Amino acid sequence: MKNDVIVGLGSNIDPMTYIEKALTQIKTRFLSVNVSEFIFTEPIGFKHQAPFCNGAVRFTTDLSAEALKSWLLALEDALGRIRTENKNGPRTIDLDILVWNGKIVDPDVGERDFLQSALKALQPTLF
Structure with missing residues (x-):
């Protein structure tokens, strides 16, 4: 089955x-x-760091949500992401599943205008 996904970057x-x-x-x-x-x-939470560049990508995949999440984590690791205790700290790349088959699955979407803007551009029927 093809899954329709939006991932935040x-x-x-x-x-x-x-x-x-x-x-x-x-x-x-x-x-x-x-x-x-x-x-x-501007950074959220930990303010003493560089601004973030944010956007999203929409694609289809045969992977399950769990398998896609694992693939995204492996890609983050391959691109040098270092995970620290500071969840909001600097990072080379952050990849999160935001929408799965038309359903918003990341709670941050409701709190972050930049995520909502990216989703509206990729799938206007979400809002």
Whole structure:
């Protein structure tokens, strides 16, 4: 079964480089890839760091949600993401499943305007 997915991408360590690398891997692996605009936003939580570049990508996949999450975590690791105790700290890349088959599955969407804007661009019927 094909699953329709939207994944959020964010970075504040050399963001254009790491977002482009992540997008290249996603476009190589998945079908029907559409990309939102990317915008710079101020950090949330831990303020003493560089702004984040954020956007989203929509694609179809045969993977289950769990398998896709594992693939995204492996991609984050491959792109040098270092996980620290500070959940809101700097990172090379952050990849999160936001929408799964038309259902918003990430609670941050309701709190972050930049995520809502990206989702509206990729799937206007969500809102």
